[in-house]
Amino acid sequence: FGLWSTKMFQEKKRCCVKLSVHPSRGLMDEKFTVLVQNVLPGFQLTVYAFYKCEGGYSWEAFAHYTASATGAVNVSEDPSRGGTYSGVEPMGLMWSLRPVPGSKSGLRMRKMNVQTPMEVTISVYQGHLTEGFVDQVPLAAVVVERWYMAPGVRRIPITEGGLTATLFLPSGPGPFPGLLDLWGGGGKLVEYRAALLASHGIAAMALDYLTPQITKETGKMVDYEYFEAAYRVLEQHPQILGSRIAMLGLSFGTSVTLRMAVYSQVIKLRCAVCISGSHVQPIDGSHLFVFSLLSFFSNADKTRFNEEQHVIWRDLLMPIPTDASLKVDVGRLRCPLLLVVGEDDQNWPSYESAMDEMMQRAGNEHLLTVLSYPNAGHLIEPPFTPSARASAFKTISNTPQTVMVLWGGEPVAHSVAQEDSWRKTLVFLRVNLYGGSQPGAKMKNLL
Amino acid sequence: EGAPVSLVRARWLQSVVISVTPSRALVDETFRVAVQNLPPGSPVTLHSLHRSEDEDLWEAFGHYVSDSRGTVSVADDFSFGGTYTGKEAMGLLWSMSPVPGSREGLRLRKKNVCIPQLVNISVYGGHVEEGFGERLPLASTLTERWHLGPGVRRIEISERGVRGTLFIPPGPGPFPGMLDMWGGGGGLLEYRSALLASHGYASLALEYFTAGELKSADKEFSYFETAFNIVREHPQVIPDRVGLFGLSLGSLMASYLAAESSVIEPRCCVCVSGGHLYPRGANLQQLFRAYSSHSHKLRVDEHNREIWRSINLPIPEDLSQKLDVGKINCPMLLVNGIDDQNWPTVECAEDMAHMMRAAGKEHLLTRIEYPDAGHLIEPPYSPHSRATKFIKDVILLWGGQTKPHADAQEDSWRNILAFLQKHLYCTQNPKAKM
Numbered sequence: 001f002g003l004w005s006t007k008m009f010q011e012k013k014r015c016c017v018k019l020s021v022h023p024s025r026g027l028m029d030e031k032f033t034v035l036v037q038n039v040l041p042g043f044q045l046t047v048y049a050f051y052k053c054e055g056g057y058s059w060e061a062f063a064h065y066t067a068s069a070t071g072a073v074n075v076s077e078d079p080s081r082g083g084t085y086s087g088v089e090p091m092g093l094m095w096s097l098r099p100v101p102g103s104k105s106g107l108r109m110r111k112m113n114v115q116t117p118m119e120v121t122i123s124v125y126q127g128h129l130t131e132g133f134v135d136q137v138p139l140a141a142v143v144v145e146r147w148y149m150a151p152g153v154r155r156i157p158i159t160e161g162g163l164t165a166t167l168f169l170p171s172g173p174g175p176f177p178g179l180l181d182l183w184g185g186g187g188k189l190v191e192y193r194a195a196l197l198a199s200h201g202i203a204a205m206a207l208d209y210l211t212p213q214i215t216k217e218t219g220k221m222v223d224y225e226y227f228e229a230a231y232r233v234l235e236q237h238p239q240i241l242g243s244r245i246a247m248l249g250l251s252f253g254t255s256v257t258l259r260m261a262v263y264s265q266v267i268k269l270r271c272a273v274c275i276s277g278s279h280v281q282p283i284d285g286s287h288l289f290v291f292s293l294l295s296f297f298s299n300a301d302k303t304r305f306n307e308e309q310h311v312i313w314r315d316l317l318m319p320i321p322t323d324a325s326l327k328v329d330v331g332r333l334r335c336p337l338l339l340v341v342g343e344d345d346q347n348w349p350s351y352e353s354a355m356d357e358m359m360q361r362a363g364n365e366h367l368l369t370v371l372s373y374p375n376a377g378h379l380i381e382p383p384f385t386p387s388a389r390a391s392a393f394k395t396i397s398n399t400p401q402t403v404m405v406l407w408g409g410e411p412v413a414h415s416v417a418q419e420d421s422w423r424k425t426l427v428f429l430r431v432n433l434y435g436g437s438q439p440g441a442k443m444k445n446l447l
Numbered sequence: 448e449g450a451p452v453s454l455v456r457a458r459w460l461q462s463v464v465i466s467v468t469p470s471r472a473l474v475d476e477t478f479r480v481a482v483q484n485l486p487p488g489s490p491v492t493l494h495s496l497h498r499s500e501d502e503d504l505w506e507a508f509g510h511y512v513s514d515s516r517g518t519v520s521v522a523d524d525f526s527f528g529g530t531y532t533g534k535e536a537m538g539l540l541w542s543m544s545p546v547p548g549s550r551e552g553l554r555l556r557k558k559n560v561c562i563p564q565l566v567n568i569s570v571y572g573g574h575v576e577e578g579f580g581e582r583l584p585l586a587s588t589l590t591e592r593w594h595l596g597p598g599v600r601r602i603e604i605s606e607r608g609v610r611g612t613l614f615i616p617p618g619p620g621p622f623p624g625m626l627d628m629w630g631g632g633g634g635l636l637e638y639r640s641a642l643l644a645s646h647g648y649a650s651l652a653l654e655y656f657t658a659g660e661l662k663s664a665d666k667e668f669s670y671f672e673t674a675f676n677i678v679r680e681h682p683q684v685i686p687d688r689v690g691l692f693g694l695s696l697g698s699l700m701a702s703y704l705a706a707e708s709s710v711i712e713p714r715c716c717v718c719v720s721g722g723h724l725y726p727r728g729a730n731l732q733q734l735f736r737a738y739s740s741h742s743h744k745l746r747v748d749e750h751n752r753e754i755w756r757s758i759n760l761p762i763p764e765d766l767s768q769k770l771d772v773g774k775i776n777c778p779m780l781l782v783n784g785i786d787d788q789n790w791p792t793v794e795c796a797e798d799m800a801h802m803m804r805a806a807g808k809e810h811l812l813t814r815i816e817y818p819d820a821g822h823l824i825e826p827p828y829s830p831h832s833r834a835t836k837f838i839k840d841v842i843l844l845w846g847g848q849t850k851p852h853a854d855a856q857e858d859s860w861r862n863i864l865a866f867l868q869k870h871l872y873c874t875q876n877p878k879a880k881m
Contacts (some may be wrong), residue, residue, distance in 0.1 A: 016873045018647075018872075019618075022469075023469040023471065023472065024473070024591070024596055024597050025469070025471035026469065026471070027470070027592075030469075038872075038873060119597065119598075121598070121617075123618070132550060136673060137619050138618070138619055140618050140619075140664070141598075141617055141618035141619060142596075142597070142598060142617050143596075143597040143598025143617045143619065145471075145597045147471070148469050150588075150589075151470050151471060151563075151565065151588075151589040151590055151591045152567075152588060154587030171587065171588045171589045172465075172584075172586055172587040173583060173584060173586075173587060174590055201464060212879075412802060432464045433463070434464070434484070
């Protein structure tokens, strides 16, 4: 009888608890509000998020709350007393997601298919739980969709001119400003940031430049012509404004962006965004620079390891050279540049590179804006997804190997850096790509 | 200065931004439509366009003037003309009508609830009245309107002779349940049940005769009881918390079940645009024959649209022609439009109240009646159609004026959800329990 009445009581209680998330379908960079209602005042509960990624791995986040005098918990306003995040964190359930206990090590969450949403199950459990969620029945659960593509954004694979790329056009007739989106040394065609930029009104092309089809077929790395061909696709597109094209690069992508911005005769950028990278690279007049960059960045002598044997590559480019032939001459830049760096970047010396005063000496520092984030690591990505302090990385070379790379960053500070830098990046792009005819205007209100 | 007007316009054109927040929403959620980067004080037209599953185009528009910062916010600003006026956040949806040149008598109803309704929202320069298709907007964006929330499961039901679709909310459950019945057009319409499931009710959309085939309506009473039990017996449904929801003929069936069934006990009943005129002991076929016998009282308006309202007026005194509503034992919510031209729903509601009062059951009844609302009171923000094709080429007059009808849909849905929450969710005060 006791068991039956407990079940009845639990059913009645479960029946009352109301859990809602708004919006239930949102963009990846939109905040949501998680509301629990109709519990008793002072009721202890755990809000739990669960996500099964494309690779089949399970991720979870959770936080402990105590219901208010009105019998409610609002995750955006109330403090978490413990869990995978603490304090008031509206999006903690997303950025503090981590692989469930017993998972393979070195995982990194990246959505490769942007045409479907990320589906996260958010539940509420009685009490302050830290484990065994799978064995308990929650009081309530809802599903939330998180999208990289806004309604009406069009995804167009690009293979012309030997390119391996995907163009995302915003909703509407256009014309739109354009952007070339470059990721880093891991290669592959990674679409999610370009999809998100298109959801914000910028025609963005994600470009695979390390592992494109043409390199797989010929064995040769790409050169200037490849990036110039990608630029031309944007410039000549009937729905893209040829005079308003930007480039955005992360990590190795920064090396490419700065190289093209200064030395390409074809690429004329309205502005550039460089995340977690450096201007340090051998400049020898050759167009076969990708290959030489990869060699330059493989100086094994300066590789270090931490106690967990994670690879630290930041010293490869240190100290920042004074030799001009080893740095992109950023003094020659003619367009606004936004640098985003994490001060705990263990992979590239991005902070030290940003502090190298070449533009000050050349007199074009009015074009430069630096966003520097304490305790943030290397992988500064769009907000509200988890960051990994270290993860498995497969190197691009004739003998590829998988190593555990230390990216750096403390989770809360890194998540703050992602949210803040993304917002400011969008403002920077909007002002320079949509704004009036003064491309040199400095971003006073960014800082 | 000196630049061609088209170039100046092109430069201005490039930076206008239109946004709809949220860009993906349930059909009963509001959105905020905003335009930025316009020159201050410029006249613009906000326009919505939707291509229905039947390939018809529906549109609405409002005339605005940008403020000193060059913005327009539909939720905060006034429309000075178009298909709606005043401060109307959702006017671009509820004031939609078929574009000029469309077929006659159209009604907008979603068939496939697994994909959203796509609505294009654009902004045009100037106060435009027509010819939107031939002009280039300054900016446009697409928004999705869903009947199905994320995680809601859709289960096709074909068991014990019952046909329908069951929608189960996400989560462990168990959930209160609903039997959802539409009206005399027949067929299987899932959209209201999908929406109810998105609000936490396990809802079965019931098919009880083939679309447009009144002759096929041969279901006996037991069909509806079996359908109710299918919901009740589902492992994720709380057996003593199953309600009834009906519109028009479906509402009549709901009242019939609540009054006459000795097999099922609905927890509560929502009756939209229904009545209680039903020859006792009749089945559906006999019911239709009874109505047909009054068809000489049918009127048509100046456009030859049929007004069925008077067919069953005056409300008969003869109790054998009416449901014995005094036998109802569950809370009833009656939602009606005072301008209903299809059914004398308000007169029926008045008579039902009278009969229930006589039986001491009046405390169970809640009546809401909306001035200038018509027969088809649907979930909010769906367009109003004063008259549409019903079966074959007959056009029925449903009644209602667009703005009051839209208000009635919005207000009644809120009241309906509150009524369901009260009777199917927290029926006990949890504080008392503890």
